[in-house]
Amino acid sequence: MAMTIGLLHALLKWWSRCEIDYCIEKYLLSLEQELLRVMRTIDDRIVHELNTTIPTASFVGKIDASQTCKELYQSLMEAHTSRERIIKNCIAQTSSVVKTLREEREKAQDDVALLKQLRKEQTKLKLMQSELNVEEVVNDRSWKVFNERCRIHYKPPKSQ
Numbered sequence: 001m002a003m004t005i006g007l008l009h010a011l012l013k014w015w016s017r018c019e020i021d022y023c024i025e026k027y028l029l030s031l032e033q034e035l036l037r038v039m040r041t042i043d044d045r046i047v048h049e050l051n052t053t054i055p056t057a058s059f060v061g062k063i064d065a066s067q068t069c070k071e072l073y074q075s076l077m078e079a080h081t082s083r084e085r086i087i088k089n090c091i092a093q094t095s096s097v098v099k100t101l102r103e104e105r106e107k108a109q110d111d112v113a114l115l116k117q118l119r120k121e122q123t124k125l126k127l128m129q130s131e132l133n134v135e136e137v138v139n140d141r142s143w144k145v146f147n148e149r150c151r152i153h154y155k156p157p158k159s160q
Contacts, residue, residue, distance in 0.1 A: 036083055036086070036131065036135075039079055039082065039083050040079075040083070040138055043139070043141065046072075046142050046145050046146065047145055049072065050072070050146070050150070053065075053068045053072075054068060054149050054150065054153065065150075065153040065154075069153045069154035070154050072146065072150070073146065073150070073154060073156050076142055080142075084132075087128060087131050087132055087135060088132075090128050091128045091129060094128060095125060098118065098122055101114065101117060102118065
């Protein structure tokens with residue numbers, strides 16, 4: 001788990017240094033999807049993490065469940081916030097490109113290459129918007145599992 005979180009932090013640092021224009025390039029879309037996949041490992045492994053770190057009744061005194069739940073809560077919040085920010089940033093950038101291409105298309109309606117580029121960017125935008133829906137499902141599942149296992153050990157701040 002610590003290695004995964006370390007990898008996530010490294011990827012986030014790399015992402016924040018990237019030029020915004022990279023989001024427009026075709027290969028970054030697949031990189032973004034891979035980044036999101038890696039960043040979702042904390043959500044994918046939440047059941048295992050909780051099973052191995054939250055004690056059963058017979059082991060209650062040996063592990064500080066409230067601290068473990070608090071750390072997991074903070075990790076989930078950070079991961080969810082980071083992923084949402086990345087997706088929304090790419091959506092904003094691609095929306096801007098689509099808007100610009102639409103304006104150019106109105107001026108040059110016979111330009112087939114421009115139409116092709118516009119369609120490509122619109123498809124990319126739809127894919128990124130669908131990632132927000134995926135993100136919502138992933139987050140809901142993680143919070144449900146977290147709340148089931150940690151509700152007696154840790155009460156998150158009211159913001160969640």
